[in-house]
Amino acid sequence: MEQVVHGFEVVGVAILVMGSLVAFGAAALKLRDGSGRAAYQRARQGVGRAILLGLEVLIIADIVLTITVDRTFNSAITLGIIVLVRTFLSFSLEIELEGTLPWRRGATEKPPDPATDQDERSAAG
Numbered sequence: 001m002e003q004v005v006h007g008f009e010v011v012g013v014a015i016l017v018m019g020s021l022v023a024f025g026a027a028a029l030k031l032r033d034g035s036g037r038a039a040y041q042r043a044r045q046g047v048g049r050a051i052l053l054g055l056e057v058l059i060i061a062d063i064v065l066t067i068t069v070d071r072t073f074n075s076a077i078t079l080g081i082i083v084l085v086r087t088f089l090s091f092s093l094e095i096e097l098e099g100t101l102p103w104r105r106g107a108t109e110k111p112p113d114p115a116t117d118q119d120e121r122s123a124a125g
Contacts (some may be wrong), residue, residue: 010054011057044096059082
């Protein structure tokens with residue numbers, strides 16, 4: 001099981017690294033088009049999403065480690081603290097990326113505008 005935990009840790013770190021590189025690459029392409037603000041936003045959102053996904057995978061590694069390998073009260077307390085900190089980080093990042101609290105997301109979204117929707121369909125087709 002320690003190898004499984006190690007595998008999850010490697011995958012989590014790979015997500016962090018690769019996701020960040022992809023986000024910076026996409027931002028560099030946007031910057032090359034001359035849109036500095038859009039490039040910054042793209043980098044920020046892409047890196048934030050990579051961090052969110054990477055944290056989720058690393059939490060899985062911690063849970064598997066605590067349940068299967070290190071079954072002590074201290075490791076359970078440590079796991080609880082780690083999950084709380086990572087959950088807080090995930091929650092904060094999600095608010096930063098979306099600009100609103102998760103439970104208010106549906107209330108703040110604008111209903112689709114039929115005129116705009118029609119324009120987008122005709123431009124795509």
